[in-house]
Amino acid sequence: MAHPVLTDEQKRSFHRDGFIVVKNAASDALVEAARARIRSAERGENLGSTKEMLDLVNASSVTSILNDAMGEFDPPSACQVGVLKKVQPGERYNNLGYVDRDMPYYGAELHMDGNITIASPQEVQQGSPDEIYRRHFASGPSGDLGRSAAVMGHNMTPMFQDPQMTLGLGSFTAFVFVCLNDQMQPGCGQTSLLKGGHHATEKFFRWQFESNGHLGPEGPGWPRLNYDAPNRCGMNYLPDAIHDQFTDDDSLATPDGRRWPQPVQILMQPGDACIAMYHIPHSGSRNENGSESRKNIIFRIRNKKRQPGKTLTGLSDHPDRGWKGEFLEYEDGNDPWARSKYAMCNMWDEWQGMQHIVLQEQKSQ
Ligand SMILES: [Fe+2]
DSSP states (O other): OOOOOOOHHHHHHHHHHHHEEEOOOHHHHHHHHHHHHHOOOOOTOTTTTTTTHHHHHHHHHHHHHHHHHOOOOOOOOOOOEEOOOOOOOSSSSSSTBBBGGGOOOHHHHBBBBBBBOOOSSSSSSSSSSSHHHHHHHHHSSSSSSSSSOOOOOSSSSSSSSSTTTOOOOOOOEEEEEEEEHHHSSSTBBEEEEETHHHHHHHHHHHHHHHHHSBBTTTTOOOOOOESSSTSOOOOOOOOHHHHHOOTTTTTTTTSSSSSSOOEEEEOTTTTOOEEEEEOEHHHHHHHHOOSSSSEEEEEEEOOOOOOTTOOOOOOOOOOOOTTTTTTOOOOTTTHHHHHHHHHHGGGGGOGGGGHHHHHHHHHHH
């Protein structure tokens, strides 16, 4: 069996853009098996641990490509089955606190992974920012715990990773999005990525770390909530420093005049896989034009060297904690929060097979 790897040219483009589309990474047989399994699913059945989904990484070219470019990782035992039904722009407030139909770029809500989300209030919020903050996080699945690392979101992500509340994001190494339907026309629910945004997020993390060691939301320059959003309780999914860097006069705006970064819609055919940096701002998008539901199977992969003693499933965006937020045991001298902060500030450190490209690219800048 062949073990495909990325060419140096592909690695250079991955370094520059933060993602790469690998054509035909999964064979027709793997794609057909996964599609058939989705067709035969019972209503509400979670397919994330089925062989048909997992084989899209475990039995496809993705494993050898990642082993070469990144390093060792646990074969996924779970994944996110990203099925987006066809919809038209809606009237509800999205997680950013804006009405869905007002958002440009097919409703993309660019974010970094590993961030807590509590369902967006559907009425305009009243009171002071402190009152809105308190009410919002008390409305999540953990109830009213105040500001605490024990608070979990509706997306099953903790408010802070560490008990000291100095790390507001979970982290891993690579995203893999395996496409199971034709997504060559924009507006079919494509995964949307902020091209080159990984360089900006790493730089921002470094600045946060140098400022006071706190990374992510509620660290320097990154308030968690946007009280100026139309519902007065939007998630600040990206800090202003990154938002502003990727907007200009050509960016589309919401009715309040706020301009939004334009992501790239990843156009793929069945069997294609997009590999992206964990660091890249990304989002799903509205499936307005598709002839069927958007089907991307999503894996979150972490280089084994971060925590060799832990086995990861391939689903979690906060693998330093248990899926439900449990605190895990680590041996003496192993500080998982420090390791993850280091990885967030040094994004290529976990890509062993990219080192020669990183050096070349840094020299040529
Ligand atoms: Fe995400």
